[in-house]
Amino acid sequence: xxxxxxxxxxxxxxxxxxxxxxxxxxxxxxxxxxxxxxxxxxxxxxxxxxxxxxxxxxxxxxxxxxxxxxxxxxxxxxxxxxxxxxxxxxxxxxxxxxxxxxxxxxxxxxxxxxxxxxxxxxxxxxxxxxxxxxxxxxxxxxxxxxxxxxxxxxxxxxxxxxxxxxxxxxxxxx
Numbered sequence: 001x002x003x004x005x006x007x008x009x010x011x012x013x014x015x016x017x018x019x020x021x022x023x024x025x026x027x028x029x030x031x032x033x034x035x036x037x038x039x040x041x042x043x044x045x046x047x048x049x050x051x052x053x054x055x056x057x058x059x060x061x062x063x064x065x066x067x068x069x070x071x072x073x074x075x076x077x078x079x080x081x082x083x084x085x086x087x088x089x090x091x092x093x094x095x096x097x098x099x100x101x102x103x104x105x106x107x108x109x110x111x112x113x114x115x116x117x118x119x120x121x122x123x124x125x126x127x128x129x130x131x132x133x134x135x136x137x138x139x140x141x142x143x144x145x146x147x148x149x150x151x152x153x154x155x156x157x158x159x160x161x162x163x164x165x166x167x168x169x170x171x172x173x174x
Contacts, residue, residue, distance in 0.1 A: 075138045075155055080146025091125045091170050100172025107131070108166050113159040121174040122151045129167030134158045143169070
């Protein structure tokens with residue numbers, strides 16, 4: 001089935017007289033389905049114009065392996081919502097399971113990184129302290145303990161440590 005869009009699947013008309021309804025999150029870009037490493041379900045209804053009725057429908061489940069999961073095409077932040085303190089080992093396991101090469105990075109108070117970008121996708125997950133990032137096309141964001149960002153390759157940004165304590169964060173690279 002060829003889906004004709006570069007946006008979310010919900011309510012799209014696909015080729016072969018099919019109407020696609022999104023049941024779980026996914027995106028379609030260049031006619032390829034991306035579930036962002038999560039499972040996704042589509043309901044496809046085939047419309048038979050000669051009978052003027054829906055003739056068939058099907059549910060399709062797409063499960064994308066975590067190591068093949070795609071980065072978002074835009075910068076995004078995931079805020080900590082846990083009831084407990086952030087756990088470096090749990091963060092590390094999760095990032096590795098998503099296909100990242102992971103290492104711990106620490107910067108002291110006052111550390112500053114000028115505008116730059118990276119050739120690969122990155123994700124930063126703060127374990128302690130805080131870091132402020134100024135991301136081109138997004139704005140300024142402060143990542144506190146437990147907060148995580150997703151930085152697609154080629155995204156220009158700068159960073160600085162906030163406060164008078166060091167920041168420790170995991171960096172995941174793809």
